Amino acid sequence: MDTMDRLKKDLVETGKFGRTPPRRIERYDQLDPEKGVTRPAGTEENRKVRDYAVERMREAGLTVKIDKVGNIFGRKEGSKTNTGTVMSGSHLDSVINGGMFDGALGVFGAIEAIRRMNDEGFENERPLEVAVFTAEEGSAFSPTILASSVLVGKMGVDEAWNRKNAMGQTLGEVLENIGYKGSFERSLDDVEYFVEMHVEQGPILDKEGLSVGIVENISGMMWIMLTILGSENHAGTTPMRIRKDALVAAADIVSFVNKRANDLVEKLSAAIVGTVGRLNVFPNVGNIVPGKVEMVIDIRDVVQENMASLKNETLKAAKDIENKYGVDIRTQLTSLHLPVTLSNEVINMIDSSARQVGIVPKRMNSGAGHDCLNMVKRTKAGMIFVPSVNGISHAPLEWTNWEDIEKGAKVLTQTLKNLSRL
Numbered sequence: 001m002d003t004m005d006r007l008k009k010d011l012v013e014t015g016k017f018g019r020t021p022p023r024r025i026e027r028y029d030q031l032d033p034e035k036g037v038t039r040p041a042g043t044e045e046n047r048k049v050r051d052y053a054v055e056r057m058r059e060a061g062l063t064v065k066i067d068k069v070g071n072i073f074g075r076k077e078g079s080k081t082n083t084g085t086v087m088s089g090s091h092l093d094s095v096i097n098g099g100m101f102d103g104a105l106g107v108f109g110a111i112e113a114i115r116r117m118n119d120e121g122f123e124n125e126r127p128l129e130v131a132v133f134t135a136e137e138g139s140a141f142s143p144t145i146l147a148s149s150v151l152v153g154k155m156g157v158d159e160a161w162n163r164k165n166a167m168g169q170t171l172g173e174v175l176e177n178i179g180y181k182g183s184f185e186r187s188l189d190d191v192e193y194f195v196e197m198h199v200e201q202g203p204i205l206d207k208e209g210l211s212v213g214i215v216e217n218i219s220g221m222m223w224i225m226l227t228i229l230g231s232e233n234h235a236g237t238t239p240m241r242i243r244k245d246a247l248v249a250a251a252d253i254v255s256f257v258n259k260r261a262n263d264l265v266e267k268l269s270a271a272i273v274g275t276v277g278r279l280n281v282f283p284n285v286g287n288i289v290p291g292k293v294e295m296v297i298d299i300r301d302v303v304q305e306n307m308a309s310l311k312n313e314t315l316k317a318a319k320d321i322e323n324k325y326g327v328d329i330r331t332q333l334t335s336l337h338l339p340v341t342l343s344n345e346v347i348n349m350i351d352s353s354a355r356q357v358g359i360v361p362k363r364m365n366s367g368a369g370h371d372c373l374n375m376v377k378r379t380k381a382g383m384i385f386v387p388s389v390n391g392i393s394h395a396p397l398e399w400t401n402w403e404d405i406e407k408g409a410k411v412l413t414q415t416l417k418n419l420s421r422l
């Protein structure tokens, strides 16, 4: 099997996990727009993809260890001692109904890079390590990029273990259930470089017909949870004038976030985005005036002050809306990751490595969050992007062409080889 087939096989095989029914998908036209992959952290489907990755790591000669929050590390020692480790990887959990490349590409791409080095008899001087981070997506356990937050010391192990999913299970519990609550304590003191390959999840590379991007900045991510308390009552008998309709208030907030983010794109920053993607309406019954709504507002930008502007304006608008409809609005900041700039040294190394294998990369920013956003706090970190067809991700129609995946794999392999000899 040639090298591309090997990486393609890993992605196609693991693309079955969390898909109903579990189907091998090798081409874009085989995708079902309604049936993506669902393998949130700690589920049985998440265990299957983890087991598959661990098997591939061991086959590639890596020594595998699991830490307390389920992060997986597969290590290959180097020929010299006392030189900092070069780490590469991403995540294997998914959003609900997402794509088969988000996260998986960075994990299997890193394993494939090691296999290519093994095939060539390449001698790495620094140790190389493949990492799989737990609960990147935030769709089962919030905040997002959870276990890499523990790894870099932003969050304690107990705090992470105690986070609960929608079923009320704790992260500690589900990791135990799937056999991934380890005991390894991975200090990052020896890790000098981190490189994550990922699908862009946006439209830029695809639109420009380019195959490889290098990330310079990653947008910060903020989640504000709003609970709007109105007055639940009969839809047929409650006069319009005396209603306290929580959903009507929520609708104004949804519109405000969208409109204001659009204005700020013109005035402040092309990268700013504001989204309400989650709305729980109570009791969610056709003939009852909604008494309560919970919503999550997601705000992102590459500049922290811009995120704060949109947040402050939204909270001010919420106050006005509260008065207008006579509802009570409670707000809670449930997730905050500030924007980061990645390592210049790694950016330049990815750039020269890409050119070495005949690829001209594009410098760009990432609007999506990644574990790299955490890793850059403790290591010199960088990211390689490959295109997302039509800019789609976090959806069943997420796709990346195999030729682009091969180019990304070439750039990642060359980058890791070069870093391992620095």
Ligand code: GLV
Binding pocket: 136, 137, 144, 367, 368, 369, 370
């Ligand atoms: C994580 O994938 C995010 O960007 O929300």
Ligand code: MN
Binding pocket: 091, 102, 103, 136, 198, 369, 370
């Ligand atoms: Mn991802």
Ligand code: MN
Binding pocket: 095, 102, 137, 394
């Ligand atoms: Mn994602």
